[in-house]
Amino acid sequence: MDDGGSRPLDTLNQSRNKTVMVDLKNGTRYVGKLRAFDIHINTVLADAEEHYNGELKRKLGTVFIRGDTITIISPA
Amino acid sequence: MDDGGSRPLDTLNQSRNKTVMVDLKNGTRYVGKLRAFDIHINTVLADAEEHYNGELKRKLGTVFIRGDTITIISPA
Amino acid sequence: MDDGGSRPLDTLNQSRNKTVMVDLKNGTRYVGKLRAFDIHINTVLADAEEHYNGELKRKLGTVFIRGDTITIISPA
Amino acid sequence: MDDGGSRPLDTLNQSRNKTVMVDLKNGTRYVGKLRAFDIHINTVLADAEEHYNGELKRKLGTVFIRGDTITIISPA
Amino acid sequence: MDDGGSRPLDTLNQSRNKTVMVDLKNGTRYVGKLRAFDIHINTVLADAEEHYNGELKRKLGTVFIRGDTITIISPA
Amino acid sequence: MDDGGSRPLDTLNQSRNKTVMVDLKNGTRYVGKLRAFDIHINTVLADAEEHYNGELKRKLGTVFIRGDTITIISPA
Amino acid sequence: MDDGGSRPLDTLNQSRNKTVMVDLKNGTRYVGKLRAFDIHINTVLADAEEHYNGELKRKLGTVFIRGDTITIISPA
Structure with missing residues (x-):
């Protein structure tokens, strides 16, 4: 996640x-x-x-996450 | 749920x-x-x-779930 | 509640x-x-x-429920 | 509150x-x-x-209630 | 706060x-x-x-209250 | 904060x-x-x-406060 | 963060x-x-x-923070 974008969604796009x-x-x-x-x-x-609490709980394939439940997104 | 869609709702649609x-x-x-x-x-x-807590509570027929109460949707 | 509708409100309508x-x-x-x-x-x-908690609390006649307080609607 | 209205606000209006x-x-x-x-x-x-908890706390004259704090409205 | 208004904000206005x-x-x-x-x-x-809890905590001059934090408004 | 304004934001402006x-x-x-x-x-x-709890925690220079987290604004 | 801006987002921009x-x-x-x-x-x-609680928990590279989870932004 390069931080060159000037808008937050540009950053996500990268x-x-x-x-x-x-x-x-x-x-x-x-x-x-x-x-x-x-x-x-x-x-x-x-x-x-x-x-959860630093512990792997489950492996999921694809997951859809509703936006209003998210606090941050960051490179792993 | 194939992850080829470029928009989140496309993914749900699959x-x-x-x-x-x-x-x-x-x-x-x-x-x-x-x-x-x-x-x-x-x-x-x-x-x-x-x-709830990994335990089957009820079998329902069809269920309508209000969107703002959802965190994630994922293939079972 | 037949599940043939392709939009969630169609399902409620049934x-x-x-x-x-x-x-x-x-x-x-x-x-x-x-x-x-x-x-x-x-x-x-x-x-x-x-x-509440599986127990009948009251019989009401008609009740108006504000939508944002609802999690699910399902056939009884 | 007759339940003949087809829209929720019609019901409130009754x-x-x-x-x-x-x-x-x-x-x-x-x-x-x-x-x-x-x-x-x-x-x-x-x-x-x-x-509150089935107990009369106060008598008020007129009261304005902000909608987003309401769960249900029903005939008393 | 006379209750003759037919819209909630009319009531507040009174x-x-x-x-x-x-x-x-x-x-x-x-x-x-x-x-x-x-x-x-x-x-x-x-x-x-x-x-708070029926106790006077502070005297303030003028106070601006953000609407979404309010439950009710009633004559004192 | 004079209370002569008829709209809440006029009051803040003062x-x-x-x-x-x-x-x-x-x-x-x-x-x-x-x-x-x-x-x-x-x-x-x-x-x-x-x-916090009547105790000075930190001195900040300028601070941006997101509106939806605010309950009241009042002259100090 | 100079406080010369008259609109909150001007201040963030600085x-x-x-x-x-x-x-x-x-x-x-x-x-x-x-x-x-x-x-x-x-x-x-x-x-x-x-x-968290005054303790460094992690170093992240770039982080996207969803706005509705924020209370304040201030110069460090």
Whole structure:
């Protein structure tokens, strides 16, 4: 995730198909390849893993995450 | 749920009539066939089961889930 | 609630005048005949009962439920 | 509150000047005559009483209730 | 606050320059003269007092209250 | 903060460059000179102090406060 | 972050490429260089650190922060 973009969504766009970490308001973390997002920050990850309290909970294939539940997105 | 779509709702669309897992903010999970969704992520599952803490609580027929209560949707 | 509709509100529409269960974010459940709903999922039930923790709390006549407090609607 | 209306606000309209019960997300209940409401479900009751845990807390004259704090409205 | 208005904001308008009580979602109560409000129910009181658990906490001059934090407004 | 304005934002405008107290939903209080605000009540204070439980926690220079986290703004 | 701007986003703009502190509603703090923000206050920091309870938790490269989770932004 290069930080050259001047708008936040440009920055997300530079992470497409790269591995990112998505933290939710409820403390869950998803790690996977960023496949898609929209202006609501609804986000799709591929090859995703679910973590909680630093522990791997589940391996998921593709996961759709509703934007309003997300706090941050960052390269893994 | 193939991850070839470039927009998050395209990804959901590829899961129509397939079995998905829908997690809610309150910790409840619904598993069923994805019949319908809209831009608010209001979602309808058929042949749905309700799970809580990994335990099957109820079998429901069709269930309408209000979008703003959803955290993730993923293939079951 | 037949699941043939391709949009979530079509599915709700098929439950008009049938008995449904409406679960709220605060854990309360209302069971009654679905008389009306709108795009915000504001919902009106007739002959409604209020349940909490699996226990019947009150019989209400008609009840108007504000949409943003609802998690799911399902046939009773 | 007759349930003949096909839209939720029609149902509320049929309760104008009748006694209704309004439950809030924080567990407070107001009982009074329904004088006014709008599309946000902002609601005005006259001759209102405030109840909490089944106990009368205060008698209020007229009360304006902000819609987003309401869970249900039902005939008292 | 006469209850003759047919819209909720008409009712608030009739309380301009009269003493009202404003209850917040966090349990704080403000009592003061209603000077201004808008469609979001952002509200300005003059000669305001802050109460919590039935106890006077502070005297404030004028106070601007963000509408989305308000549950009810009623004559004091 | 003179209370002569008939709209809530007029009242805020009269406090520009004066010291105000801003209370947040999480109990934090900021005290500083009101430099800017917008219709969402996003607010900028200069020479700001952060208080919690009546105790000074930090001195900040300028602080941008997101509007939806604010409960009240009042002259300090 | 000079406070000469008359609109809150002007103030944020003056902090571009400077180090800021971003506090979230859940108590997490991010410190990094402000690269981008938008009207929702979605924010991108570069060379970001995550702190909780005054303790450094992680070093992140670039981080996208969803605006609605932010309480304040201030120069570090």
